[in-house]
Amino acid sequence: MTLLPVADAQARVLALAAPVPPCEVPLADALGRYAAAPVVARRTQPARDLSAMDGYALRFADLPGPWRVIGESAAGRPHDGAVGAGEAVRIFTGAAMPPGTDTVLVQEEARRDGATLHLDGEGPPHRARNVRVRGLDFAQGDVLVPAGERFTAARLAVAATAGVDRVAVARPVRVAIAATGDELAEPGAAGPDDLPESNRLLLRALLAETGAAIVDLGILPDRMDALTAAFAGVEADVLVTTGGASVGDHDLVRPALEAAGVALDFWRIALRPGKPMLAGRRAVRPGGGMTVVGLPGNPVSAFVTALLFVRPLVAHLSGARDPFLHTATALLGEDLPANGPRTDYLRGAVIDGRVRVAAIQDSSMLMTLARSTCLVVRAPHAPAARAGDSAEILMIA
Ligand SMILES: Nc1nc2c(c(=O)[nH]1)N[C@H]1C(S)=C(S)[C@@H](COP(=O)(O)OP(=O)(O)OC[C@H]3O[C@@H](n4cnc5c(N)ncnc54)[C@H](O)[C@@H]3O)O[C@H]1N2
Numbered sequence: 001m002t003l004l005p006v007a008d009a010q011a012r013v014l015a016l017a018a019p020v021p022p023c024e025v026p027l028a029d030a031l032g033r034y035a036a037a038p039v040v041a042r043r044t045q046p047a048r049d050l051s052a053m054d055g056y057a058l059r060f061a062d063l064p065g066p067w068r069v070i071g072e073s074a075a076g077r078p079h080d081g082a083v084g085a086g087e088a089v090r091i092f093t094g095a096a097m098p099p100g101t102d103t104v105l106v107q108e109e110a111r112r113d114g115a116t117l118h119l120d121g122e123g124p125p126h127r128a129r130n131v132r133v134r135g136l137d138f139a140q141g142d143v144l145v146p147a148g149e150r151f152t153a154a155r156l157a158v159a160a161t162a163g164v165d166r167v168a169v170a171r172p173v174r175v176a177i178a179a180t181g182d183e184l185a186e187p188g189a190a191g192p193d194d195l196p197e198s199n200r201l202l203l204r205a206l207l208a209e210t211g212a213a214i215v216d217l218g219i220l221p222d223r224m225d226a227l228t229a230a231f232a233g234v235e236a237d238v239l240v241t242t243g244g245a246s247v248g249d250h251d252l253v254r255p256a257l258e259a260a261g262v263a264l265d266f267w268r269i270a271l272r273p274g275k276p277m278l279a280g281r282r283a284v285r286p287g288g289g290m291t292v293v294g295l296p297g298n299p300v301s302a303f304v305t306a307l308l309f310v311r312p313l314v315a316h317l318s319g320a321r322d323p324f325l326h327t328a329t330a331l332l333g334e335d336l337p338a339n340g341p342r343t344d345y346l347r348g349a350v351i352d353g354r355v356r357v358a359a360i361q362d363s364s365m366l367m368t369l370a371r372s373t374c375l376v377v378r379a380p381h382a383p384a385a386r387a388g389d390s391a392e393i394l395m396i397a
């Protein structure tokens, strides 16, 4: 059986749905979300020439002085009036350059003798030294955050500096999450033979920064009627299930989704871990509908498929221009064998600039995931690699 390549599966998942409509939010609520419209500067920054240092504002042409100090300019309290030849103004970081001045002499290279100022050092080497000229950072009308880019801490600060207090972002994407499996119980209530359920928390944590609104469907049993009823009743943009996606007698998620009206787009992909993943869509009304992603139950498989498919899908629905993670390169710290037919994501860590992978890669082992800082990506049929070769990695911590 030829399995669907990962990149094709990723493209098909995104093609299942279009971004949700935008809304306006205060800047403080936009972290991690995507600009639905470009953020445009309402002001120029800095609005006028400012000093970058504590010292004296003067004319470069007057060097090497001496000067007569005629006043002071502090941040928020500028000096009144123009400054003439041979004159200087005491100035502080962030204060407006008085008209007529063009350069700042730092106080470490100056000596005051009453109102007289002397050069005491090399002095500024060129005009405009220690001056932040008007518009150095950005100008009114500049696009500060293009549509589709994510609001990071730095971008929020830039928007605030530009006088913007509300921005357009997609409304929160509603993501319903269900774990399936008769062996599962809530962590605090698990008996000796139960397995504490962890995939819902894993998914919730991976989606936390996207601003998604989580609809928790809890733990569903391995029963057709219960699964079908739960899936048919979901109101969300995305339904994510974990477990029951494989071929065992109790793997009922796929038939239950179909019974609940979900049209499957694909099932099983060329990915390790994560082969039994599925995706589909339930159309409820024109323009509406729900995208469904069924993840394997093994916790590491759920993590990898969530990283490669679920988070990018939620980012896409939230208006992201480029929703996928990008790989970096690192040098291998050890030899790796040739890969099989599936793209392999190996848990590893970059130590002293070299990436090392965990010896056992069983997809049930959460501790190896918790210890890892990256996944080493091995293409299908990649030949054996040697220590020192470069490898593609995805940073995960
Ligand atoms: N004969 C075959 N058997 C299996 C195949 C196959 O192709 N042929 N594929 C294997 C692969 S690969 C995977 S991955 C697993 C995935 O199977 P399911 O998606 O049906 O997952 P489950 O059987 O429900 O669970 C697998 C494993 O993970 C534990 N689990 C499930 N959900 C959770 C949860 N929410 N929190 C914590 N742990 C969970 C579950 O107890 C099982 O141990 O199938 C292989 N089999």
Ligand code: MOO
Pocket: 271, 272, 273, 274, 275, 276, 296, 298, 301, 363
């Ligand atoms: O592909 Mo399964 O997801 O290895 O363990």
